Amino acid sequence: MDAMGGTSSAAGDLRAAGAGLTVGRVAELTGVTVRTLHHYDEIGLLPPEDRSPVGYRRYSERDLERLQQILFYRELGFPLEQIATILADPDVDATAHLRRQHALLTRRIERLQAMVAAVEFTLEAAQVGISLTPEERFEVFGEHDPDRYAEEARERWGDTEAYRESQRRVAGYTKEDWQRALAEQDEVARRLAEAFTAGVPADSPRAMDLAERHRQQISRWFYDCTYQIHRGLGEMYVADPRFTAHYDRYAPGLATFVRDAIQANAARAEPP
DSSP: OOHHHHHHHHHHHHHHHTSOEEHHHHHHHHOOOHHHHHHHHHTTSSOOSEEOTTSOEEEOHHHHHHHHHHHHHHHTTOOHHHHHHHHTOTTOOHHHHHHHHHHHHHHHHHHHHHHHHHHHHHHHHHHTTOOOOHIIIIIOOSOOOHHHHHHHHHHHHTTSHHHHHHHHHHTTOOHHHHHHHHHHHHHHHHHHHHHHHTTOOTTSHHHHHHHHHHHHHHHHHTSOOOHHHHHHHHHHHHHSHHHHHHHHTTSTTHHHHHHHHHHHHHHHHSOO
16 A cells, blocks of 8 residues: 555545544554554654553544654655654745645656656667767766767877777666666665755765765766766766756755765775
8 A cells, every 4th residue: 555645645634534644544554564553653754643541552633644744755755854844844844845845746747757767768778879988878868969078088088098988888788787877876866865865965975985885886887987977977966057067956956065075085085
């Protein structure tokens, strides 16, 4: 059962029953596990409004409305601590939450549409035999003129070993290879966006570890991305508006965060 949709069914069940729902009934109706509901209670995120005479949890309609909000923000990747902060804001009412959720969903749809366009573009290019550089395949999305960017890439990086190595590697890539590469790229970018929106510092271990995954991903699929090369890529993400737009689709300002995390990770790996 869809958990967020299930909360609406639970609310109707509650009104019909005329009393609070047990934790087991809420779990059955919403698809959220009993263990998760217990955890939400223990950390103060969703304490039920009532208890039975023997101490069992009883969930009210207002509890279910709060659960629906929790599930929505969790679905969008918000950490529980941030969800608690959002829901605790006394200046935000139910209507404000709906407006916020509408805006978040709209941005997510735009990001997903951009990813679909990127996959279609890359697969189409592979089908007709166009040789794509790492920057075209891996970094620039939403563009539909591969020949123009291929020429630009040759002019900028054609005399580098990284460019030649990438051309050798991708010559034998299948559609499935490209799909895996794009899926990994999206996963790392999404996790970087989650860290950024959660307020994680760019020089924290979490951010630097994600930057290292980003570097290793490039090395695995395209060319040996040294820390020096990775630093240069980070600067390009901020300097070139096309790369900035790609990362900022995940979260406004993410490109700068990624650049800073890359710099911090390189400094950690290559201390003075």
